Amino acid sequence: AQSVTQPDIHITVSEGASLELRCNYSYGATPYLFWYVQSPGQGLQLLLKYFSGDTLVQGIKGFEAEFKRSQSSFNLRKPSVHWSDAAEYFCAVGPSGAGSYQLTFGKGTKLSVIP
Amino acid sequence: DAGITQSPRHKVTETGTPVTLRCHQTENHRYMYWYRQDPGHGLRLIHYSYGVKDTDKGEVSDGYSVSRSKTEDFLLTLESATSSQTSVYFCAISDSLSKTHNEQFFGPGTRLTVL
Numbered sequence: 001a002q003s004v005t006q007p008d009i010h011i012t013v014s015e016g017a018s019l020e021l022r023c024n025y026s027y028g029a030t031p032y033l034f035w036y037v038q039s040p041g042q043g044l045q046l047l048l049k050y051f052s053g054d055t056l057v058q059g060i061k062g063f064e065a066e067f068k069r070s071q072s073s074f075n076l077r078k079p080s081v082h083w084s085d086a087a088e089y090f091c092a093v094g095p096s097g098a099g100s101y102q103l104t105f106g107k108g109t110k111l112s113v114i115p
Numbered sequence: 116d117a118g119i120t121q122s123p124r125h126k127v128t129e130t131g132t133p134v135t136l137r138c139h140q141t142e143n144h145r146y147m148y149w150y151r152q153d154p155g156h157g158l159r160l161i162h163y164s165y166g167v168k169d170t171d172k173g174e175v176s177d178g179y180s181v182s183r184s185k186t187e188d189f190l191l192t193l194e195s196a197t198s199s200q201t202s203v204y205f206c207a208i209s210d211s212l213s214k215t216h217n218e219q220f221f222g223p224g225t226r227l228t229v230l
């Protein structure tokens with residue numbers, strides 16, 4: 001069965017500092033990987049996704065993530081955090097086989113930004 | 116933004132009362148999902164649909180039923196609400212794997228409180 005682990009429940013960074021949110025997944029084949037962001041009281045918005053090719057993927061709002069197959073990781077990064085990045089971030093894994101369409105989500109990492 | 120609406124957006128009900136939540140999409144996507152979001156648990160899949168009248172159970176389906184009589188509507192029913200079903204419910208949609216690699220788009224959510 002597929003699973004996702006986000007080891008950090010809550011992270012606090014200063015505005016302008018760099019950010020890395022960790023995500024480890026368990027899946028038997030090549031997965032589809034996603035990062036979503038949820039602002040308070042809102043739904044989830046897709047930041048970026050990986051399905052094949054270049055292992056460094058760029059997303060919206062200046063975020064990027066790197067797929068490392070050997071480490072079963074898909075960590076999210078941003079070089080300089082803005083106060084508006086304060087939100088909860090979810091990593092998700094989905095199967096890539098035909099007829100499969102379920103995503104499994106991690107429990108989320110809440111990001112707080114100190115002005 | 117993907118055309119997904121959920122109704123109602125907020126509901127307070129009493130234990131033992133039946134409750135139906137509606138998800139409506141204007142994207143003509145084949146797949147629709149219901150998730151619940153609880154602190155410390157992330158998003159958990161309740162039920163999903165892979166076409167009109169085609170549905171299946173997710174991770175936490177006990178106490179819930181769904182129906183999909185039209186492509187655009189996916190209903191979630193709590194036959195007899197319990198306090199453990201107090202949660203925020205999200206609907207999501209996705210198109211075929213070949214088009215979007217299972218990228219899911221989320222609705223704004225419904226906050227349900229069962230007293």
